[in-house]
Amino acid sequence: MQIKINLKIFLFLIIFIITGQIKIYALLMLFAFIHELGHIAMGIILGFKPESISIIPTGFSVQFKAEIENYNVKIKCANLLTVKKILIVIAGPLVNAIIVICTMIYYKVTGNVYIFDIQLNLIIYSNILIFIFNLIPIYPLDGGRILEGIIHIYCGTYQSYVITNKISNIIVILLTVASSILVLIYKNIAIVVIIIYLWILVISENKKFNTKMKIWDKLFGTIEKKIN
Numbered sequence: 001m002q003i004k005i006n007l008k009i010f011l012f013l014i015i016f017i018i019t020g021q022i023k024i025y026a027l028l029m030l031f032a033f034i035h036e037l038g039h040i041a042m043g044i045i046l047g048f049k050p051e052s053i054s055i056i057p058t059g060f061s062v063q064f065k066a067e068i069e070n071y072n073v074k075i076k077c078a079n080l081l082t083v084k085k086i087l088i089v090i091a092g093p094l095v096n097a098i099i100v101i102c103t104m105i106y107y108k109v110t111g112n113v114y115i116f117d118i119q120l121n122l123i124i125y126s127n128i129l130i131f132i133f134n135l136i137p138i139y140p141l142d143g144g145r146i147l148e149g150i151i152h153i154y155c156g157t158y159q160s161y162v163i164t165n166k167i168s169n170i171i172v173i174l175l176t177v178a179s180s181i182l183v184l185i186y187k188n189i190a191i192v193v194i195i196i197y198l199w200i201l202v203i204s205e206n207k208k209f210n211t212k213m214k215i216w217d218k219l220f221g222t223i224e225k226k227i228n
Contacts, residue, residue, distance in 0.1 A: 021190055027118070027126045031096065035130055036060035038095030039088050046084045057197055061140075064088070077156040078149075086149040089142045093134050096127040103127075136175070138168045138198060139205050158216060165209045172202045 016025040039062050048064035073080035103123050113120050134142040152160035179195045
């Protein structure tokens, strides 16, 4: 399995060191890795083979090798592969939710506020942050992938591309407005960095989307669009 490193991670490290938030960033990366293990475990359970794992500024990303048989099982407007992909994506945030629940149970049972010299509130905060961030409906975050998969099942491939792209752009604009207010209130530069990163993701995906649409037009034309 290949391991790739996105160089933007070093920029994030520098910014969090400067702002004195390196401890929380280290915790976020730790639980982001555990989050990714959830994806990997579910992928293996469903019969996929991990091909590569990338270390990115907001955590980790894993790519799987799909079996051809999954394409042959039709499910509404999609296939079995789409359903399995949704389950794999859901597994990551589910792991963070389980960690939060287990941490709260641990506190209720023991009364301890530390585990392995880490404050329980930091563990809860980190996992809630990862859970919420990943479920934002912006592609290629987990939320965007789940959204695209569901639309693919009920509306077809073309509509899944179009609707997911539109929602991603709308959400990042709304988050930018909300984040601008939060920055003014909390004076936290980390919020700015995250929004910039989301814009980079959306702009990159917009370019890919435009390329997909051009290819779609050449291959299928307007008739196929209406069908899907």
